[in-house]
Amino acid sequence: MPATTVAVVQTGSVPFDPAATATRVAGLIGDCAARGAKLAVFPEALLGTYPKGLRFGAPVGTRTEEGRAEFARYFAGAVDLDGPELAQIAEASAAHGVFTVLGIIERSGGTLYCTAVHIDPAAGIVGTHRKLMPTGSERLIWGFGDGSTLTVNDTGFGKLGSVICWENYMPLLRQAMYAQGVELYCAPTVDDRDTWQHTMSHIALEGRCFVLSAAQAIRADAYGDDYASALEPDEAGYLIRGGSVILDPAGQALAGPVYDEEAILTAEVDVAQRPGRTFDFDPAGHYARPDVFRLSVDTRPKPSVVFEG
Template sequence: MTVAVAQAAAPLFDTPAAVARAEELLREASARGAEVVVLPEAFIGGYPKGLDFGITVGSRTPAGRDLFRRYQAAAIEVPGPETGTLAAVTRELGVHAVIGAVERRGSTLYCVALFFGPDGYLGLHRKLMPTAAERYLWGQGDGSTLPVVDTGTARLGAAICWENYMPLLRTAMYAKGVDLWCAPTVDDRDAWQATMRHIALEGRCFVLSACQYLRRDGLPDDLHPVQGDAPDTVLIGGGSVIVSPLGEVLAGPLRDGEGVLTAELDLDELARARFDLDTTGHYARPDVFTLHVDETARTTVTGS
């Protein structure tokens, strides 16, 4: 199986441009033989790196509220026109894709990973725990959106950015038999590479991490990120990577620009790697440790 991770960023607050760029990347990856393509966190809807939305503890500003209004307007409803467009592309190309987006559901936004395939839109995963100031912008997902998608030859699952540091989430996903661990992110630190290799080794799975590459000139002119206003200031530095089930880096990490990484995976490596480590199987100790996962959808109001 050939897979791809795309490193790019779409213009903030320009959803049609983001969808068009996603389509371009899907087509480029497919032309290079990819059967599975991963795009970064919040690719559709945008990741507002360096913006504070006028928030201090106990206070919000009118300008910050209006900035959030713009951000909410750029988010997408799921399903909706944008997912319909992307679903048509994956149907045409016959590929599976995991695409980071910002979902608008009522008056709340969620950071999500959208799943697509040859049959179109397949479902989503909502980020369980937004990190730090992301909690001002995004709500928390619940256990009802932890899908694993069977492509017929491999099983896809997703954990978004710092969800990859949640050991219980990882355990729950390992138990679902994830073969291709998809990690849409904006974490461009060198330490992220160690995390991706650790998950590959721990889960005995292929890891496909797609990070944004975003410069100041990718933001509207009226915004002023804390990193500075020089057009070539790098806000998110990439680091997309593909890793084998034994921790070998197969492609990347990609730095200093946009691009698409591909790798040809030998799926027999999954069985070879799990020979001596299956953390929810023969290497588990259920007599000592167990994990309960509540996959119930949580709603505030229910009616008869």
């Protein structure tokens, strides 16, 4: 298998405007293709907005009417899997021949999910992963995914899976991905701390895989004057400052990290390099001890209501 150019896109939403964000993403897919990329990885919650710093009027024991209105606005800016925004992005993926991984806020019934969507240029949406464990106050606004969306797809240039933001701190989830043979480990995120880089390097080494982490870079003023963030931007004006990176199976950075700017990072990857690394460490193979440890993964969907008969 020849080496393939891959891209990680560091950008931000057009907050609360999914149509405008979809147009931005479609254009950036074209920019990735112009750089020779066959894969483009976008950040967490890009299509649908990451509401950094919002409180949603939810002190313990009550919800304010202002907070309900804030959530209603957020809900209206989310997207449906079969909606026009993802259709537009799938068209761009097909037109440019770029496999796309995109973080979205998925609307399903009355609930929102933080989801990573896998879009094949020939087949459209071939995988979705709903964040299993929203972090902290994210649990107020997002539902929980289940094991049915631990998707690994064969792109033709490597097996690809997505693990979102702080899910990457869940050892058993990482092991479930390694056991599926993930070679292109995508980590859409909004974690812009310096310590995130240690986590990504560790995963590349632990999984003996390429790691592609796409973080949002968005200025505070992009959210508008009426945005009631409890957080202040950094000195450059960014509310989320980026930190996107591409690493090889030895944990070495091939591109990035980049901060306080929008950017497209590219690198050449060749999954044929992996056996040279799994030679002395395969976390789901010869370095496992199934006689001592065993992981059971329930991949059945868990709908709240099942209609039978």
